Amino acid sequence: MAGHKTTTVYKGKMQFETDSPTGYKTYMNTGPDNGGDNEGMGPKALMLSSLAGCTGLDIIHVLKKMRVEIPHFEMVVEGVLTEEHPKTYHTVTLDYHFYGEHLDQEKIKKAVKLSEEKYCGVMEMFRQFCELKIGVHFITK
Secondary structure, three states, X not given: OOOOOOOEEEEEOOEEEEEOOOOOEEEEOOOHHHOOOOOOEOHHHHHHHHHHHHHHHHHHHHHHHOOOOOOEEEEEEEEEEOOOOOXXXXXXXXXXXXXXXXXXXXXXXXXXXXXXXXXXXXXXXXXXXXXXXXXXXXXXX
């Protein structure tokens, strides 16, 4: 059975260092109101970044197989938290932004759909606890 293992270490002043299974390290922290100094990502924001990273990797992989080049690609993920504790995301909006003059919009939409419906495990996990809203935007300059 496949899995992942990480180790997270308290570094002081509300900062934690966490590693990936490949050894890459990143930091998590909180703001001054909670005793931190914002020297790292917040855990909930890191979840949103994980969603973008997972689906983004899928989309680029599929587009490479389709031989589709994208000059610039961004994802904006916004989560809305519940008011009561424990505060969890009840709604997450994921907007894909593809930039370029001659984008193959049909193939890009197909790659996004494959990520959403078949490949992105993080997206499937998010669906277990929140409403997901997806938008695909094409921007020509």
